[in-house]
Amino acid sequence: VPFTRTMGDKRVLNVNVGILGHIDSGKTSLARALSTHFSTASLDKHPQSTERGITLDLGFSSFMAPVPENLKHLPYDEIQFTLVDCPGHASLIKTVLGGAQIIDVMMLVVDVNKGIQTQTAECLVVGEITTSELLVVMNKTDMIEEASRADKIAKMTARLSNTFKATKFKECEMVPVAARPGGAVDMSAGGEPPVGVDALVERLMTRVERAHARRERRKKDAFLFAVDHCFPIKGQGTVLTGTVLSGKCAVGDVIELPNLKLEKKVKSMQMFKRPVQSCERGDRLGMCITQLDHNLMERGLVASPGSVPTFNAAVVTAEKIRFFKQTVGSKMRFHVTVGHATVMATAEFFGEVPADGAGETATVEDAERLLRAVSLDVSGSGGADDEAERVSFSYEREYKYCSVLETAGEVRKRDADAGEAGGGGGGDGVGGG
Numbered sequence: 001v002p003f004t005r006t007m008g009d010k011r012v013l014n015v016n017v018g019i020l021g022h023i024d025s026g027k028t029s030l031a032r033a034l035s036t037h038f039s040t041a042s043l044d045k046h047p048q049s050t051e052r053g054i055t056l057d058l059g060f061s062s063f064m065a066p067v068p069e070n071l072k073h074l075p076y077d078e079i080q081f082t083l084v085d086c087p088g089h090a091s092l093i094k095t096v097l098g099g100a101q102i103i104d105v106m107m108l109v110v111d112v113n114k115g116i117q118t119q120t121a122e123c124l125v126v127g128e129i130t131t132s133e134l135l136v137v138m139n140k141t142d143m144i145e146e147a148s149r150a151d152k153i154a155k156m157t158a159r160l161s162n163t164f165k166a167t168k169f170k171e172c173e174m175v176p177v178a179a180r181p182g183g184a185v186d187m188s189a190g191g192e193p194p195v196g197v198d199a200l201v202e203r204l205m206t207r208v209e210r211a212h213a214r215r216e217r218r219k220k221d222a223f224l225f226a227v228d229h230c231f232p233i234k235g236q237g238t239v240l241t242g243t244v245l246s247g248k249c250a251v252g253d254v255i256e257l258p259n260l261k262l263e264k265k266v267k268s269m270q271m272f273k274r275p276v277q278s279c280e281r282g283d284r285l286g287m288c289i290t291q292l293d294h295n296l297m298e299r300g301l302v303a304s305p306g307s308v309p310t311f312n313a314a315v316v317t318a319e320k321i322r323f324f325k326q327t328v329g330s331k332m333r334f335h336v337t338v339g340h341a342t343v344m345a346t347a348e349f350f351g352e353v354p355a356d357g358a359g360e361t362a363t364v365e366d367a368e369r370l371l372r373a374v375s376l377d378v379s380g381s382g383g384a385d386d387e388a389e390r391v392s393f394s395y396e397r398e399y400k401y402c403s404v405l406e407t408a409g410e411v412r413k414r415d416a417d418a419g420e421a422g423g424g425g426g427g428d429g430v431g432g433g
Contacts, residue, residue, distance in 0.1 A: 011076045011078075012079070013067075013074065013208070013212060014080045014283045015080070015208055016084060016104045017084065017104065018084045018086060018105070018106045019084065019085050019086060020086045021120055022111070022118065025117075025120070025139060026109055027085055027109045028059065028085055029139075029179040029180040030107075030137060030197075031083045031085045033177075034063050034081070034201070035062060035083060036064065037063065038272070058085065058087075060084060062284070063080075063083075064078050064079070064081075065081065065201060067079055071209060102243040104131070104207070105133040105207045106130075106134050106135070107136075107137050108123055108127065108134060108135070108137065109137045110139065110160065111140050112140055112152070112176065113140055113144065115156060115160065116160070121323070124169070128167060128321075133207050133210065133211070134169040134172045135173055135174075135204065136164075136172055136173065137177055138156060138160075138174055138177065140179075141178045153176050160174060177194065177199075178194060178196060179197070181193070181194065181195060215281045215282050220247075221246035222246065222247050222304040222307035223244070223248060223255065223303060223304040224245040224247060224302075225249070225303065226242045226244075226245050227297065227301065227302055229242070229298075229299075230297050230298050231294055233288070236268075236290075237267055237288045237289055238289050238290075238292040239286045239288050239289075240289060240297070241285070241286040241287075242284075242302070243283070246281050248278065248279065249287075251266050251269055255289075255303065256307075257292075258301055258303055258309075259297070259300050260296055263305055264292060265290075266287055267288045267290050268287075269287055271284065271286075320405045322407045327404055328347075328349075328405040328406075329403060329404045330347065331347075333345065333346050333347075334346075334347055347405075349403075349404070351399060
């Protein structure tokens with residue numbers, strides 16, 4: 001029998017939509033305009049968020065939509081969009097990274113009156129790392145005089161398109177909206193109805209089938225649940241809220257908290273305060289566990305027993321972000337963030353050994369070939385941006401130690417400079433991997 005998660009009598013497909021952007025671009029107002037169901041962590045419920053008027057933590061809310069005619073072949077009766085409202089303040093980038101790793105689609109909110117701002121650019125970098133689905137929301141259109149509104153929106157659309165040409169999102173769609181016409185006077189709901197959100201939902205619908213396809217590829221993996229909040233309910237137990245990253249789980253199943261080395265049975269589950277009996281990859285839910293001290297865990301992972309090992313070293317594929325101008329060298333220490341956990345680690349970089357007695361420099365082609373070999377198998381997947389099965393690192397291959405990690409552009413510039421100087425190359429960096 002196929003595993004299908006139901007909510008009441010309906011089969012529901014959940015799509016996680018991350019809302020990112022510069023501080024005060026209207027992200028929380030957009031989440032409020034779209035949402036019909038709210039979690040215990042939504043719309044800046046954190047006391048300091050209310051006091052300071054800014055988002056300080058991830059917020060979660062949702063809305064339901066009927067399955068459109070072109071998606072009737074999917075085994076679902078309704079589509080649930082879970083909105084992940086991410087902070088826009090620069091100091092909260094780790095929280096944004098944690099949120100970005102659980103999303104299917106990224107909505108980048110841009111103040112149409114200001115365009116690209118500092119954190120907008122940072123969110124683009126996060127988006128390039130974590131997703132291939134971007135929808136740009138040009139918010140606060142109501143602040144433009146009606147007589148010149150259409151012209152100014154067209155100019156901003158052209159300006160943003162030119163900016164996105166330098167990213168993987170060069171043909172992304174843009175939707176003008178006014179999430180809170182007249183501006184937010186305080187943090188409470190109310191005021192004039194939002195403008196443009198129906199068109200925004202239509203554009204989100206076009207991403208559903210691709211999100212479903214990516215999800216199907218991870219259904220057979222072991223259960224993995226990213227926990228972002230933990231709190232007790234008197235007489236019931238401890239509730240862990242988060243997002244299913246892979247696999248499936250049902251009420252009564254035994255799960256493990258790897259960091260604590262504990263195994264517990266799932267007592268009950270809820271999705272936005274509605275009871276469910278099971279969950280699958282992509283679902284946002286609260287999971288009730290008995291006899292667990294909530295003080296032992298705030299954020300972390302829950303998994304199938306024995307499926308998440310602990311380790312002190314790992315072989316990974318690394319790529320330098322082209323916007324980062326400082327040196328990324330071997331034996332340097334870095335913050336490594338996986339989900340909501342961040343640790344310090346010392347990195348040592350290696351590239352593929354050049355074939356046929358080539359020079360000492362690991363070339364761009366070498367790096368790209370290495371990335372294809374140890375990172376993604378894209379055959380039949382529709383492109384490198386799609387999620388695909390990871391290929392294991394091979395101990396049968398030979399890799400060259402590199403003192404620095406470089407982007408492809410840095411490698412080309414160094415080789416060109418060396419050629420002009422008559423040196424003919426000879427560095428020991430690796431471009432892109």
